[in-house]
């Protein structure tokens with residue numbers, strides 16, 4: 200194969216182009232504000248969820264038949280799991296909002312490097328960078 204490539208450097212994308220896609224830099228102040236707005240929005244939505252789930256809470260039913268009783272308990276377990284997840288998410292978001300008031304937001308808890316903005320856009324309450332999270336998840340899977 201003959202290389203007909205021109206002697207110039209392999210063409211580089213101008214930096215100004217699509218900063219959102221190529222950005223692996225720490226988040227700027229404006230980007231942080233965007234993340235803050237996103238977190239606040241998610242928090243408001245979760246609070247609404249929590250509020251609604253409290254409103255629709257039913258008294259636990261008691262069945263004389265143990266099979267019926269078991270299925271009721273199973274349904275309640277599922278409802279509790281959903282609530283636990285909602286509260287967990289809410290807790291993470293509250294934590295991220297608190298971190299934003301300090302300078303620790305967007306910094307990986309494990310390696311203390313800045314988490315790339317593109318990851319924070321996907322998961323504004325991320326506490327770890329992707330490499331660290333992968334390590335942690337692998338470690339957890341082994342246990």
Ligand SMILES: [Zn+2]
Nearest residue numbers: 307310328331
């Ligand atoms: Zn890390």
